[in-house]
Amino acid sequence: MKQLMKGNEAVVHGALVGGATHFFGYPITPASEIAHAAADFFPRTGRHFLQAESEVAAINMIYGAAGAGARTMTASSGPGVSLMAEGLSYIAGAELPCVIVDVQRAGPGLGNIWPEQSDYNMVVKGGGHGNYHNAVYAPNSAQEMCDMTARAFDIADRYRVTVFILSDAYIGQMMEPVEIPDSVHHAPTKPWALGATPETRDNLITSIHMSTADQAAHNWKLKAKYDQMEAEITDWEEVFTDDAETLFVAFGITARICLTAVQRLRARGVRAGLLRPRTLFPFPRTRIAELVEQGPVREIAVVELNDGMMADDVQLAAPSLRVHRLNWLGGQVPTAEQVLDMAAQKAGQR
């Protein structure tokens, strides 16, 4: 039975079936409904919700709870995620698993509460200091907000990384029918965690490696982990790519708009297709390269609510083509027609 709910509410449903037990939050529009639903559901289901004094505290509570072995999460938007940068770096260094939802709004600074995808670089490239990555999922519907959050906890535990759900104000605020999965996931046993038991007494959670050799070895180990993630969990969706000459690449809300745009182009007899990365890290760069090298793709249009952040990654994957950047900023979200207009304009500029 499907239920109509906001993407933000779907996150909490996904988290609960994903086995989350600890939510540490701090309110911010347009992510607050996640904290509201967590404050309702977590205590009612024997789990923990705590409103932290800041995002700095929230991410450090996560550091503690994850270090203690729990499946733990928070949700925020750009200004809050900025504050979490330090904690995210420590979590990566100490290899702790956790899930963070970023419901993006427009920035920089306080910006406004309308959708942008301008946290792409911060979240996909790491966000804090040092050499690390987060796994990043990009849902484009309320159903994916639920499903990806549920899955995120397994991924986080499998690789001992932070998994981001990189959403936006529209995907978070939009209501859609959602089918709640009916099997509940659980954390695996974590022999490395601090269990307050004799067996785990010798465990140490730290991001310190005092010798350059140790730090180097640790960082290369992290790198190997990220490479393994690329081989194992890179995820994307393709629509009409078999014979597409014009390839749209977009994630999240803009992928929904591009889908409509592509359908309209097809109706007009244009061979257009869409590649929608479902993971932004790892990024489906190999697949993009394949489509360009082996397929009929002649031009690529990357549609984003930022100034071309993902377009940089697409361009790297497809160096032989000039990637068109179709960008909207400030919380302005294009209609499918506006996307088509700009695509035509950019194509004409060649």
Next chain:
Amino acid sequence: MIKHKKPDAFYDTFERKGAGQQTTHYCPGCGHGTVHKMIAEAIDEFGVRDRTIFCSPVGCSVFAYYYFDTGNIQCAHGRAPAVATGMRRVHDDAVIISYQGDGDLAGIGTAEIIHAANRGENITVFFVNNAIYGMTGGQMAPTTLIGQHTLTTPTGRSAAIDGNPIGMCELISALSAPVYVERVSLGDGNRVLKARRAVRKALKNQIDGVGFSFVEILSPCPINWKLTPMDARKWLIENLEPAFPVKSFRDTGTPGAVATARATREPSRPIPDDELVKLLGSQSEIETIDRVTGLPEQRVKIAGFGGQGVLSAGILLANCAISEGLHATWLPSYGPEMRGGTANASVIVSEESIGSPLVDEPTTLIALNGPSIDAFEGSVVPGGLIVANSSLIDRGPARGDIRYCMIPASKIAQDIGFQGAANVVLLAAYAAIAGFPAIDILRRVIPHALKKKDLVDLNLQMVDAAVAFVAEHPVAAPSTAPQPIR
């Protein structure tokens, strides 16, 4: 017999340290080692080594995990109280120690310590106040004394520039939740013994579940004070103690003492999986009836003043769509606009999965007020429909290529007895004209969608009235041929 020896809560050899695996990394005469020893001894005494988790800070004691044979977690600068809070929520029976310096606790981590204390977290905090940033080579700390020379106050700390030294015990004891707040000193042997008693009590409190305990230890940093270890102790007594009174600020943890503000938190365990699945799956009782297909995609814009039920009408429509086994999206305008200004909701209903949820060219506009019809009338697709609240709109149709249903929704709703349901009148009129949602489905969904159950009957009357109105006032076909939009 052995009267005092290295506590068992210390590792035999400090393997994590690397070179010099028997001694600490602290400078000769540093107070940190003395505090460590008291804590280790208390852990031994209470027999809690296996369940102790030691949160080390950033500062000279960053490597406390070299020494304590307990669970260890190294925290970001100043954040240990938040980390301890996270752990506390996971392990009810762990003994959690937050060990912090003055830069860590009274500078960068002020927010975290205040709020952990204010929540009355059942943890123990040891605050080593040496009036200096030891680890980074001797810069001013929040507790540095007026006139004290440091690398960043080369001419002495000035109250005018840097403010006065912070008394953390004074601050913490201004909160109601902490049960034990005491400042002690390592100035001489007897003071050390007093400090030892405070350390034991603070740990015992946690083990007994009494609540948040905070011990501030005035501690020498001979190296950065540029004094010999013994002169440093003398300086501590003569200078630090007058600025930071050594005393008990709060001790409500002892038996018979006044009850504290701390409310105990019940341990909780997740409910069984099947109960969870049932809870999450059964929130909506609306059943799905698969409908005969053939419905063209409906792109509906509902617009009006905030408070007219614009968003809820959209939700009702989307719920009807689910009930008919269709795809649906509902996208609100939200934020500041909701507070008194205009509001609109975009609803798309389709047999196919839906791409863009934006409704830029509605097939139907439901306008609850004048500004809404002015704003969106031009965007309706040729051949489309406008259902408008003529009670609040004092003009007629502006276009010839679309259909109009001008219905006095507010008046109808008012006559039935609930003016706030004009949105339902308009929605039902749309349903009666468009054939979607089916009126019987709308009637069935309304009771589930309404939060206030006593309004169900009134709302069903709205539906009947709207259906009757549409039957009496059939909507005319467009008067002119479709024209390009805008």
Next chain:
Amino acid sequence: MASAPSNTNVRNFVRIDSCLCKGCKVCVETCPKHCLVIGSKMNQLGYQYARFEKETCTACGLCFYSCPEPGAITVYRNEPADREDV
């Protein structure tokens, strides 16, 4: 109040592990019975380490608690007077 044993067959003493002492002198200055001194020899770490000298030790533990090093000082009480491994 702790005091030195009156029984001459037993005695209190403090053992200072010369390898673990950092020569800070805190124990020396803290001992109310003046049992400890800083010797002239240097240990491997380059510190002139403390030594137990006088037999008036009451095993009060003040030196133990004041010493910043975890394992430098061990305090014994009522040990056989002829014990030699000190």
